[in-house]
Amino acid sequence: MIAEEIRILDIDPAHWANLIGLIAERAVAPPLRAPTFALVLTRDGQAVKAIHSARGVVRGYRLPASGKAADVAKDLGADRVAVFDVDSFSRIFDAGQRTLAFGADLADQVAAMWNAGSAAARAEIAWHPGPPIDGRPIVVPRIRRWLARVWPDGRTVVFAVFDEGTVHTSLILGKQEGRVELVTTLAGIDTTGLVPSRWRTEHRAILARVAKAHGRPVLGLFLSRRTFQEMRAGRRPLRYLLEAHRRGTAVIAPFPFRLRVLLRLATVFGLG
């Protein structure tokens, strides 16, 4: 899904930093006390290294008689523990690396490595209370088929968030031969005369200029920073987005019928 010679051009530094900030910032308040974590490495069933996130290295640590992760957690006073053999790293790396298909799409490469590596990790690592990620494999073909349905080649996707009369962040993606081949921002188009504070109407001009520079948009998503943050903070972000679109605090335009149906279905089935 990513072109071998992807064009990443004219990235506005502030837009990119703000985009990462939007994605990375916590949607919900952090817990009052950060959970503690302990890592215990073993060799031949004996602990050879114990590291506690709050206490640091616990030199000379010995496993409890049961050797169970739950007892290690209790013993070390950690909310979460991972216990595994020192050679596990090599075996997990090995499992992931053996899947490397040179020249394949990065999405397929990474998914294959991840799926094999995480399966090996599940076999190698004893967690308490349980692994932090579920074991469901990433199925790239399914994502690819879905993407092909809603995003034809040669068309662009436009995303922009506005804040206090400025463009807080923007992202324009282009696609060719089934793969994302362009990543840029509004810095890559002529923005002369555009007034960001009037984004609810100006989005049409933005879409027209993106069309001229990079290809006709298939989807445009324009919203205020506050709306974006509220959407992320809620438990049903897709439903919130559709509601914001209905109320006019977000603009989705163009909004392809097929995508509209998919999103509606997703919200009906509680997927967002």
Next chain:
Amino acid sequence: VISLDRNALVIRGERLPLYSGTVHYWRLDRTLWPRILDRVAELGFRFVESYIPWSVHELRPGHFDFGQYDPRKDVGAFLDLVAERGMYFFARPGPHINAEITYFGYPKRLFEDPELLSVSATGSPVAIPVPPRAFPALSYASEKFYREFAVYLDALAPILAGRQQPDGPVVGIQADNEMSFFFRTAAYDHDYSPAARAQYSRFLAAKYGSAQGLSDAYGRRYEHFDQVPMPRRFAAEQAADLPYYLDWMEYKEHALLDPLRTIATMFRERGLTRVLTTHNYPTTNAHSPFNIGETEKDLDVVGIDFYLRRTEARALRDRTRALAGRSRLPFVPEFGAGCFLWSPPTTVDDERFTVPYALMQGVRAINFYMIVERERWYGSPITRTGEPREPNFSFFRDLLALLNRLDLAALPRVCDVAVCRVRDYDRLEKAASLFSPLPPLFTDFVMSAEAACDERALGLSRCVQIEHDVQGRAWSTLLDRAGVPFDLTDTDVAGDRLARYRLLIAPTFEFASRRAQEALLTYAFGGGTLVVGPDVPERDERMADLRVLGERMKLPTEKLLSSPTCVSFDHGRGRIVLVSAPLPAQPQETGHWSGPLLARLVDLAGARAPFVPADQAVETTLFADGAREVLFVANPTAVPRTADLPADGAARFVDAWTGTVYRADDRVAIDLPPYTVRILEVRR
């Protein structure tokens, strides 16, 4: 034609501090080259540098485009434009490029040849999962790889060789890029290919001469060097097992250095003889397998790249100290100006702090990467159409003007102390890591040796792989608390560079190679104050009896402390001080013997510590040559601070950026917003 003088290049008699910027000609519109280079000159740069990527210029094996087909690939024309503007050029023809190019600038066909590929310890390919395509690591042990590269170099070298100084702008050439086994330097990760196997055997043969010599060292019978298995995990049980692993890490250092030596030789064989040869290690603390001291025997200058943000000030400080304490010219061949897309953003606010902060820690030369933006990069001071990007453009223009006005490169930095790692211990630390194949280039940011290493003492009196690091950190903490400027170095660094320090603190344990022991002795003999301990080495790295240091430490001339025993021995024009007890991992602020001992050592050595701030979180560095003094004052924290400094006889301090004058009585107070470095001219 080109020489080094006071941290600058001397070209045709003109002394030029090395401040440089990266311009990737092939990624820019050919018609914009003149305009873009004018902009670079407008910023004040006299040097530009660029990769010259193999994959970009190769049309098919043996056929290349240097502008015949695509005008953007006319590197010769680009160099001529550089020369027309009175600028100079550093060439980086790889073969490793990275530069966010798909497949790192290697022709794609190389990855389809199994003879050219690296192999992991478990026999798998070595995946480098970098966007936009993961690829298998190549083997730099493969001789075929160099034969392939030679074909490219044969085509490129005439373009560069004909434009060397004094006939053209080319003044430097870099051998490869960020040599680090593709950022994977863990002891038991890769390369286990047949070519690497042969290289390992050759290394052992060169070191031991005969299988008998090796068998004696390893305590096992080997008829031939090929019989020695390549270690795939740390399985030592006793001290006698250690030579095998120490040799392995020495081999890993050799495997990093040998390609650079080979590539530099290839340059010279093709007429590139009137240029500086350089290399850039990735962002590293310069511990094994990186070995700047050894590499600078074959290359003129070896630097370290920095892509660190202001919030990573501590890592920047430690890594800069490691560079300053090792390199002939502490040079950052890639100092992030802007950022690649798949990294957390670096902003001009970061650069406002990190550039002067690196300079105050000892960086003397910088190439800003990228000074001109290009695809897969953002946030440079010049856009890819040659437009200035503000405020970045003004920052770099003002910075260069300031550095040139102050001639900072010519001013000696007051730094009389270094904490020295004995390289044998460094190797043991890396060999004894329990986290291989996780890359130390990343884990070193979050893990000390205590966290990473096997905790067993292995028949030694202490767990050397951990304790040497603990001791180095403890001495560093003490020095920081006392406000004593210091560098970080190791025993493989050339003696003339160690001799710059008046006080060298080298934690030692019960073994150390002859080379390391002699390096320390030579330092002390030349007039330095050498601090060793808690143990005096009695064995070499093969665990055979060897008391080079101990032989010179028999009749103490002065007792510095009674408990723990701390005595001084005269040696040549200097002295050796034995501190017979280890420092606690976290030395107490007050009431512990280590604080007064350090003060005594600093005094004994005559090490200077000017303008020590009252607030330990504030840092100062003085540059002075008797006629001029420039003081850097830094707040590397996220909260505002005031630097309360002794005036040390100065009447006022003038902020070289803003012109603000700070008048002093006995002391001076300087306000420091979060992440700020003030550059102050000291007036007496």
